[in-house]
Amino acid sequence: MGNDNGVRIVSATAVVGALVYGVIGLGDTAVLQVPWWPVVRLGASVVAGVCGVVVLVAALRARDRRAGAFGVAVLAFALAWFLPGALATALYWVPPAALVAFGVLTVRGLRGPQRTVGWIVTIAAALWFVASLLTQTVPPPSTAQEVLVVVYAIPGLLQAVAFLAAAVLVAVPLLRVVGRGAGALWSSAEVR
DSSP states (O other): OOSHHHHHHHHHHHHHHHHHHHHHHHHTSGGGOOTTHHHHHHHHHHHHHHHHHHHHHHHHHHTOHHHHHHHHHHHHHHHHHHSOHHHHHHHHTHHHHHHHHHHHHHHHHOOTHHHHHHHHHHHHHHHHHHHHHHHHHSOOSOOOHHHHHHHHHHHHHHHHHHHHHHHHHHTHHHHHHHHHHHHHHHHHSOOO
């Protein structure tokens, strides 16, 4: 990822992958349930899977562990929708773990607001892992519909927070260009 255009392309694909799974996390909650949602989720997973491959290949070529962790999270989630049986179940646990690694590498390597967002990714992904584990192993406290909706919506909401915060982090190369352009416009403007 030596040239700026390549970095921006990989950043854009990473943003798409993160936004897809952020929206899917919201959509899997009871808030956005519509009859055609499984078809949208399947199509979005194909797009995100391609994005995950692009990010992972670029990360391997650049030896970027942080981008590699993010690429693994997106690709594993995409593959979990298409592979059958126990392999899909095993792959379901990889994205939160990979996002925790992505967040930790961000916290260790960056400063300022990016570090704060890295903490958000790390905590949300860890809580997503724990909440998913609890919803699949511990019976809900009540069988009332209202309680079940809240209990089973929590992992999807945490998934959305983790991926949407990760989208902010992987969008930084794109935002730098916008910031430079705004700075150039500001410096060239006549202020009266």
